[in-house]
Amino acid sequence: MPLKPTFSALIRWCGPDPAVEIETRHPGFHTPEDAALFANGIAPCSPLGLRLSPDASIHLILTDGRVVAFPYDAITIYVLPSKFLTTEPLQVANDTDFEPRPLSAVPSVHFAHGDYEQAQFGVLDQDDSPLDVRVDWDEGDHLRVTVEENSASHDDSTEFLLGSLPEA
Numbered sequence: 001m002p003l004k005p006t007f008s009a010l011i012r013w014c015g016p017d018p019a020v021e022i023e024t025r026h027p028g029f030h031t032p033e034d035a036a037l038f039a040n041g042i043a044p045c046s047p048l049g050l051r052l053s054p055d056a057s058i059h060l061i062l063t064d065g066r067v068v069a070f071p072y073d074a075i076t077i078y079v080l081p082s083k084f085l086t087t088e089p090l091q092v093a094n095d096t097d098f099e100p101r102p103l104s105a106v107p108s109v110h111f112a113h114g115d116y117e118q119a120q121f122g123v124l125d126q127d128d129s130p131l132d133v134r135v136d137w138d139e140g141d142h143l144r145v146t147v148e149e150n151s152a153s154h155d156d157s158t159e160f161l162l163g164s165l166p167e168a
Contacts (some may be wrong), residue, residue: 005030009039012095013050015116019080021098022050022058024070025124031139032123033145037132039121042143050116058112077101109113123147 002041007029023048029035041063049061049071050070058070078098123133132148 006129007032007035008124009035010122010124011039011047012120012122013116014119015050015052015112015115016095017111019084020076020112021106022052022117023076023078024058024060025076026052027074032125032131032133032147035123036121036135036145036147039118039123040135041062041118042135048118052116054113056112072103073101077103106112 005028008025008027009029011024011026013024015022025034026038026047029038034043038046040046041048044063045066046063047060048063050066051059051061053059057074058075059067059071061067072092077100078095079101080093121135122132125131134144134146134148136144136146138144
């Protein structure tokens, strides 16, 4: 009997305005490895880019060159709060510095419109808990996907596990 697709891929996108990030959720994977390969643009028809239009429509650019609309209910917009933005010449923001905003707030942020690139990925299990999944290259230059076992104790105060995209 085939497994029910219960894993989801999360992709965090960075674009023209460093104070705005977009996260897309892609459910329906049978294994965490499949979700990780999709999120990293390695599986067929994976997303390679994201475009936010001035009308707040969001489209994914896929590996096969197609551009497809993405549903709003699978999107979370993260924005750095104005109290974080200062006149300092160099600032470093962490994932925890960003706050979720409704998609309706983004059209007013005109610097956020444009093309986005993948920055991080995550994989969720059937309970929406993050898994520790790594995608990298082994010593023989072969692609490797590693799924770490979850520990028995779950700490809700930990940051969400988002992995960096592997360099080819």
